[in-house]
Amino acid sequence: MNPDEHETFRAAIHGDREAFEMIIRTQSRALFAIAYGVLQNRADAEDVVQDSLVKAWKSRWKVRDANKFPAWLATIVRHRARDMARKRKPETLPDDTSELAADVEIAEDSLGESLRAALTELPELHRSALTLRYFEELDYAAIEQLLGLSNGALRGVLGRALQTLRKRLRPALTSLG
Numbered sequence: 032m033n034p035d036e037h038e039t040f041r042a043a044i045h046g047d048r049e050a051f052e053m054i055i056r057t058q059s060r061a062l063f064a065i066a067y068g069v070l071q072n073r074a075d076a077e078d079v080v081q082d083s084l085v086k087a088w089k090s091r092w093k094v095r096d097a098n099k100f101p102a103w104l105a106t107i108v109r110h111r112a113r114d115m116a117r118k119r120k121p122e123t124l125p126d127d128t129s130e131l132a133a134d135v136e137i138a139e140d141s142l143g144e145s146l147r148a149a150l151t152e153l154p155e156l157h158r159s160a161l162t163l164r165y166f167e168e169l170d171y172a173a174i175e176q177l178l179g180l181s182n183g184a185l186r187g188v189l190g191r192a193l194q195t196l197r198k199r200l201r202p203a204l205t206s207l208g
């Protein structure tokens with residue numbers, strides 16, 4: 032975390048609305064990716080992020096270390112998303128995979144269906160890490176900070192997630208061959 036970010040987080044913790052708004056602008060996409068990884072529903076994920084940011088503003092004083100502010104925000108989002116997921120029936124990923132992976136071209140419908148199914152079956156942390164890294168294109172340091180993971184733990188999570196996806200998508204990919 033650079034000194035400017037640290038100062039912004041510190042100022043937000045102490046009630047600076049402009050600093051908090053700056054955090055919202057810089058962190059909201061990543062927070063959305065976390066909520067979407069849990070809920071797999073765009074509208075619900077947006078609601079969770081907004082609700083979480085309101086809660087964060089009201090309880091910001093609880094954060095003692097400004098360096099931990101991004102992970103604290105991500106934790107609020109994850110918990111709110113889990114609460115919402117428990118209250119409703121799980122939904123499948125949207126048919127429009129471009130919403131999830133804008134630049135990924137899917138050659139066949141069956142591959143798209145296989146990808147959606149494989150992503151749905153991944154554990155929540157794996158989906159969140161993959162979404163932040165490959166769809167939101169965040170660097171490792173930012174993801175580590177958001178998810179509260181060490182570098183080694185993040186690399187392990189991403190490695191296992193990619194290995195699982197490769198294994199589950201292998202039949203669909205070979206059928207295209």
